Amino acid sequence: MWDNPPIIIGHGSYLDQLAAQAGARNVFGDIAAPSAQVSLETIVARDPQWIAVLSDSAVPPGFAKRREWRAVRAVREGHFLLLPGSLFGRPGPRSGTAIQQLRTLLAR
């Protein structure tokens, strides 16, 4: 996900498939586009348990501190999945590793 404007991944995108393989469900799985701009309140209403962000850093993204984002429960609780771009950004032979890593992160 990207924050300004909020862009989420939809049905059939690579990350959506990875999430499904790892046993997770994309709350925006009904959107038939690989990625889409949505309103923040839609994210609040769909109330995801985790928010996946492609990020190479270990700290939650900057928008986590913004007041309007605190309306999202997963943001308040700090439930971010920070996925390194080199592993999760594109499909490839290491997709298996990515799925495994995602499983581990989700199992915490």
Next chain:
Amino acid sequence: MRWTLLAIVAALALVLSVVLGPAAVPLGELLRSDIVWNLRAPRALLAFLVGGSLGVAGAGLQALVRNPLADPFLLGLSGGAGLGAVVAIALHLAGPWALPIAAFVGALAALGLVYRLGLIGGASLDPRILLLGGVAIGAFAAAITTAIVSLADAAELRNVFLWLWGGLSGASWDSVLLVALYAPIPLAVLLAASRPLDLLALGEESAGYLGADVEAVKRRVYLAASLLTAAAVAVSGVIGFVGLVVPHISRLVWGHRHRSLLPAAFIGGGALLAFADTLARTVVAPRELPVGVVTALIGVPVFALLLRRWTIA
């Protein structure tokens, strides 16, 4: 009568933007909902303040350059702001306010360059050179922006184009407070220049004979309108057509006297943008359109109608 009508339209636009949204909030829970208080209310207010600012900035600039085509973004500010935003993303500047601040700085840089170009003929600010300079600086900034986007490898850069088409998704009480504290100053400067702006319609020389300090007024109006636009673009991206169409519609109803034209453009611009943002959030829900797309889709047909009316009259 027309003020009452305008007030009703504005109130309606604000109420609609708080009541309607992609997430279902039952009417009974409207006043207790976190979504309404922390997301929809600040967004509606920010839309109103930004739209109003763009309307007034447009009206002021149209009077200044005596050109009905003038728009707050025609003078290069959108190009500068876009460049600032792209640089912030390409350099991975961190912090929640990095993007708005970078866009504001970019807009100020463009403003400074255009202003300097406007003074090229001497101490007198030439509106024609302001227009040409604005277009040139805007094109130059856009070229650098595109060069950065095509050479840098930050994946987020693709999304900056969405941001550039305008969006109020970054709205929060913080940004509302910021604009509410900042905007009244340039707004007051523009309103105080109402009378000289009326006189400027007769031409600079005649306005001077009638007692207007033409040079001071030109500078004040240009700087105030541009600073207003720079703040608007920093919090909401480039929202086109509000600053172009609203002054024209207001002029049709309120006439050319700026003392009533400017307040009407503020309320009208605010109502239009609040309404457009409601459409942007709801028409393709759960997805969202950049609000600049909606204002252009509403603004262009209205503008075409106006053009027709002018050519017939």
